[in-house]
Amino acid sequence: MKTHTSEHLTVQYVLPPDSPLESLFCRIIQKDVAKGCIDPDLLGTDTCRDAAIVRVCVDGSWREIRVPIFMAHLVNPLGLCDPEADNPAAPVWADGSWTGTLLWDSAAHVCELMLAQPCWRARLRGASCLELGCGLGLPGMVASLLGAAPVLLTDRLQVAEMAEAGCRANSLKGARGVEFDWDEAAARQLVADHFGGRAPSLILACDCIFEPLFGEAHLLLRMLVVLADAQTTVIPAPEIVILALERRPNDGVESFFALAEAAGFEVHVLLQVNRVVVVEMWWRSGGRGAVK
Numbered sequence: 001m002k003t004h005t006s007e008h009l010t011v012q013y014v015l016p017p018d019s020p021l022e023s024l025f026c027r028i029i030q031k032d033v034a035k036g037c038i039d040p041d042l043l044g045t046d047t048c049r050d051a052a053i054v055r056v057c058v059d060g061s062w063r064e065i066r067v068p069i070f071m072a073h074l075v076n077p078l079g080l081c082d083p084e085a086d087n088p089a090a091p092v093w094a095d096g097s098w099t100g101t102l103l104w105d106s107a108a109h110v111c112e113l114m115l116a117q118p119c120w121r122a123r124l125r126g127a128s129c130l131e132l133g134c135g136l137g138l139p140g141m142v143a144s145l146l147g148a149a150p151v152l153l154t155d156r157l158q159v160a161e162m163a164e165a166g167c168r169a170n171s172l173k174g175a176r177g178v179e180f181d182w183d184e185a186a187a188r189q190l191v192a193d194h195f196g197g198r199a200p201s202l203i204l205a206c207d208c209i210f211e212p213l214f215g216e217a218h219l220l221l222r223m224l225v226v227l228a229d230a231q232t233t234v235i236p237a238p239e240i241v242i243l244a245l246e247r248r249p250n251d252g253v254e255s256f257f258a259l260a261e262a263a264g265f266e267v268h269v270l271l272q273v274n275r276v277v278v279v280e281m282w283w284r285s286g287g288r289g290a291v292k
């Protein structure tokens with residue numbers, strides 16, 4: 001099982017011995033779709049099957065958080081079923097939401113960046129933060145541990161509920177998991193409801209650009225334009241957008257960033273490690289446009 005170990009962050013995956021689901025072994029080796037059956041209501045609860053044990057080093061002290069996780073990619077995602085549903089054979093999360101049930105490498109690298117660099121730690125203190133397509137929401141949780149508040153972890157409903165359970169399980173008081181299925185009206189509402197109508201200081205989105213699964217990336221960019229544009233006369237917005245991604249064939253990343261620049265964002269690569277790329281974006285002065 002892939003783990004992440006560095007000076008500031010370790011991520012290990014564990015399966016509780018009394019897991020109500022079959023072990024990873026069964027899921028991987030037997031490839032028995034029925035054994036991939038999940039009750040979506042169970043995700044994120046104490047009885048949840050897998051967990052990522054995450055240890056983060058904040059200002060010299062280690063803190064451990066336990067993030068509920070389900071290795072959905074190890075079963076056929078289209079075979080993920082809800083045994084209680086009217087049609088138990090119908091796949092759940094076939095829209096790609098299953099990818100939010102595990103932690104992706106680019107998110108781990110964003111955490112590492114925030115933990116390792118003093119300038120990021122200073123920047124995060126007291127900053128409002130919004131994570132899009134958060135999955136487990138680890139970067140948002142780390143931002144919260146570093147003093148960001150409020151921190152909103154957003155995703156489609158089932159995934160957001162899991163992120164909310166993760167925040168509660170780890171007593172991250174300034175952080176919440178909230179449903180946000182990308183839509184312009186919903187984006188305006190989100191900013192009004194949770195950020196007092198101002199753009200958050202930091203917007204995070206990890207591994208959310210992959211055209212074969214999520215469709216053309218224009219939708220994500222349209223969200224960023226709406227979210228980053230919300231501002232009052234007092235607080236200019238937002239300070240920064242961080243996008244992290246893992247390069248894959250036909251991922252649509254080049255066209256995403258070409259569009260982002262055309263929409264008025266300055267784009268700057270912060271980090272490149274193997275297939276992971278972390279990019280920061282901010283509004284180029286005077287250069288806001290629309291996403292065609």
Ligand SMILES: C[S@@+](CC[C@H](N)C(=O)[O-])C[C@H]1O[C@@H](n2cnc3c(N)ncnc32)[C@H](O)[C@@H]1O
Nearest residue numbers: 097099100103104107133134135181182206207
């Ligand atoms: C590959 S996962 C990344 C999860 C997490 N950010 C990470 O890196 O570990 C992509 C996430 O984006 C979410 N997503 C994709 N399209 C979305 C949409 N239209 N609205 C809300 N969330 C979306 C999925 O549900 C999924 O949780």
